[in-house]
Amino acid sequence: MVTINTETAYVTSKGQVVVPARLRRKFGIKEGTRLNFTEENGRIIVQPLTKEYISSFRGIFKTKPGEKSAVQELLEDRAAERAREDRKIAEDRRK
Numbered sequence: 001m002v003t004i005n006t007e008t009a010y011v012t013s014k015g016q017v018v019v020p021a022r023l024r025r026k027f028g029i030k031e032g033t034r035l036n037f038t039e040e041n042g043r044i045i046v047q048p049l050t051k052e053y054i055s056s057f058r059g060i061f062k063t064k065p066g067e068k069s070a071v072q073e074l075l076e077d078r079a080a081e082r083a084r085e086d087r088k089i090a091e092d093r094r095k
Helices: 019-029 051-055 072-093
Strands: 035-040 043-048
Touching: none
Parallel strands: none
Antiparallel strands: 035 043
16 A cells, blocks of 8 residues: 655745755655656656665665676676777787
8 A cells, every 4th residue: 555645845046945854854865865766657756865774775686607797798898898909909910
């Protein structure tokens, strides 16, 4: 079951919005907290980028045993590309 609570705020002439106090407390929004705004199906979704939110992503890209990480694959691809470029340069110098 989805619970929807509605709060109202006004936009100032400078485009500023005050997040209602109840929501600030609930989501740990303090002065200086960065907020992401996402447009989705005609709605604006506001996501506070708190330490807890960022921590929730820990481990989602963890590789399985024997799997290479995306970074490792990119490094290997770049090394192979560099080797191809070096061979081509050496070949062009011989001509």
